[in-house]
Amino acid sequence: xxxxxxxxRGRKIIAPASLPVRPTTDLAKESxxxxxxxxxxxxxxxxxxxxxxxxxxxYEFASRGCKSITSVDKxxxxxxxxxxxxxxxxxxxxxxxxxxxxxxxxxxxGKWDVIFADPPYQMENILDIPLLIFEHKLLNDEGLFIIEHxxxxxxxxxxxxxxxRKYGKVNFSFFANATx
Numbered sequence: 001x002x003x004x005x006x007x008x009r010g011r012k013i014i015a016p017a018s019l020p021v022r023p024t025t026d027l028a029k030e031s032x033x034x035x036x037x038x039x040x041x042x043x044x045x046x047x048x049x050x051x052x053x054x055x056x057x058x059y060e061f062a063s064r065g066c067k068s069i070t071s072v073d074k075x076x077x078x079x080x081x082x083x084x085x086x087x088x089x090x091x092x093x094x095x096x097x098x099x100x101x102x103x104x105x106x107x108x109x110g111k112w113d114v115i116f117a118d119p120p121y122q123m124e125n126i127l128d129i130p131l132l133i134f135e136h137k138l139l140n141d142e143g144l145f146i147i148e149h150x151x152x153x154x155x156x157x158x159x160x161x162x163x164x165r166k167y168g169k170v171n172f173s174f175f176a177n178a179t180x
Contacts, residue, residue, distance in 0.1 A: 006063030
């Protein structure tokens, strides 16, 4: 994986093969950040990266100068890798937290401008994640929630659903606070 843009553009990051992850492809990540760059001014944003894994998405946000990035993953090896990589790349705006996503959502008092979630594609209750994000009011008013998923998942029936984009085997569904 590589960082596509920002102060660390072109930097390759090699994650240990022992991490239990499925990193977002560079093609999908580049497409996602093209969408985000056209919709938002990234440098002032606060970011939550749920199911952070290798930290791939977090590094891209950090490289592009986001104000703060919170990376959450339940795997200790993933968190250690994220902390080590953030230190090596001098990302002082990135904080890694070891926590199960559900525990984090239920206990956090934070709010973010962008929340990105990349859960395991076959996760049993993946359809509940957007509902939890909005139920706990984790997005700022103009915030955006994005979830990466496979082609068999359809979030379009949710009130907060905005759009779906497909890049190879990677699908992103976007959500925004619903307006009455």
